[in-house]
Amino acid sequence: MIKKIIICLLFVSIIASIIFITLITQVYRFWIQDPSEESTHISFVIEQGESFSQISDNLESNGLISSDLWFWVYAKLDGSAKLIRAGSYELLPHENYSKLIDILTEYSQGQDISITIPEGYTIDQIGDIVVENFNIQRGDWDYWTGLNSPLEQSEFIKNAQKPDDVDLEGYLFPNTYRFYPDATAEDIVSELVNQTANKLNEIDLSLEDGETVHDLLTLASIVQKEVADEDEMRLVASVFENRLELGMALQSCATVNYITGKDDPAVSAEDLEIDSPYNSYMYSGLVPGPISNPGLAAIEAANDPAQSDYLYFLSTPNGETIYAKTFDEHVANKNKYMY
Numbered sequence: 001m002i003k004k005i006i007i008c009l010l011f012v013s014i015i016a017s018i019i020f021i022t023l024i025t026q027v028y029r030f031w032i033q034d035p036s037e038e039s040t041h042i043s044f045v046i047e048q049g050e051s052f053s054q055i056s057d058n059l060e061s062n063g064l065i066s067s068d069l070w071f072w073v074y075a076k077l078d079g080s081a082k083l084i085r086a087g088s089y090e091l092l093p094h095e096n097y098s099k100l101i102d103i104l105t106e107y108s109q110g111q112d113i114s115i116t117i118p119e120g121y122t123i124d125q126i127g128d129i130v131v132e133n134f135n136i137q138r139g140d141w142d143y144w145t146g147l148n149s150p151l152e153q154s155e156f157i158k159n160a161q162k163p164d165d166v167d168l169e170g171y172l173f174p175n176t177y178r179f180y181p182d183a184t185a186e187d188i189v190s191e192l193v194n195q196t197a198n199k200l201n202e203i204d205l206s207l208e209d210g211e212t213v214h215d216l217l218t219l220a221s222i223v224q225k226e227v228a229d230e231d232e233m234r235l236v237a238s239v240f241e242n243r244l245e246l247g248m249a250l251q252s253c254a255t256v257n258y259i260t261g262k263d264d265p266a267v268s269a270e271d272l273e274i275d276s277p278y279n280s281y282m283y284s285g286l287v288p289g290p291i292s293n294p295g296l297a298a299i300e301a302a303n304d305p306a307q308s309d310y311l312y313f314l315s316t317p318n319g320e321t322i323y324a325k326t327f328d329e330h331v332a333n334k335n336k337y338m339y
Contacts, residue, residue: 041091046114113179169289218289241305311325312324314337
């Protein structure tokens with residue numbers, strides 16, 4: 001009996017010792033530990049949208065912390081897990097967790113913030129990303145992207161022949177960007193517009209008589225919203241080009257969604273009755289301006305559509321795009337693939 005008690009006490013002592021050593025070790029890592037004098041800085045990037053668990057795992061993988069689990073525990077207890085923001089950092093290995101959290105939540109001069117603008121996002125959606133990541137008011141964003149934006153006077157916008165009654169929708173190139181934390185709305189909008197200008201300069205533009213860069217971006221924005229598959233974009237662009245040449249309405253659900261703010265694959269009969277120049281079922285020709293900010297593939301497709309006789313297309317529930325030359329063929333495709 002005494003032997004069993006001794007064994008139990010010994011076991012409890014071992015467990016208690018392990019717990020004590022673990023706690024002491026973690027307390028040391030939490031608040032006391034400092035990098036060695038021989039340590040060199042390691043570049044570490046936190047991308048926009050990364051979860052805290054991903055960040056912790058990456059810190060451990062890069063040899064910056066000893067345990068992603070205990071770093072996670074510290075940040076959760078400290079309440080700082082949600083305060084870590086995207087950016088580029090120069091970190092020393094084995095910094096105590098308290099100081100490391102301070103570095104990752106308080107930007108210093110020279111650090112930057114990474115943001116990713118997805119293809120097909122609207123000005124409002126891009127604005128959401130910008131306002132969330134920078135100290136920028138929504139009113140400033142709306143001003144620099146709006147009808148009275150000072151960028152209206154830039155050479156690129158003038159040469160694009162953008163009408164005065166539309167904003168900079170379509171002129172903000174989707175990509176991944178890095179800005180200083182104190183970047184202004186002017187800085188960000190200017191860079192996105194400059195990137196659009198740069199991308200267009202890389203393309204051998206084939207504008208027809210009377211066609212403008214604004215027209216090109218408008219068509220590209222519709223193609224971008226109608227089909228996600230880059231391999232299909234030139235064919236979809238050909239459908240719209242064929243309709244424009246025949247004076248037919250584009251009948252793009254994406255343009256109606258732009259009016260309503262919805263994202264419906266097939267718009268309702270009620271929405272089709274909305275009287276707006278962006279209702280491409282009601283009015284023929286191009287809509288007044290872009291309905292999204294297109295990526296390079298959509299711009300290239302609009303600039304150089306495929307040669308085809310197609311006047312109709314539909315997207316099946318499994319993502320396949322089906323084309324038709326006549327209305328009867330289009331109806332048959334609907335009955336076959338959609339119902």
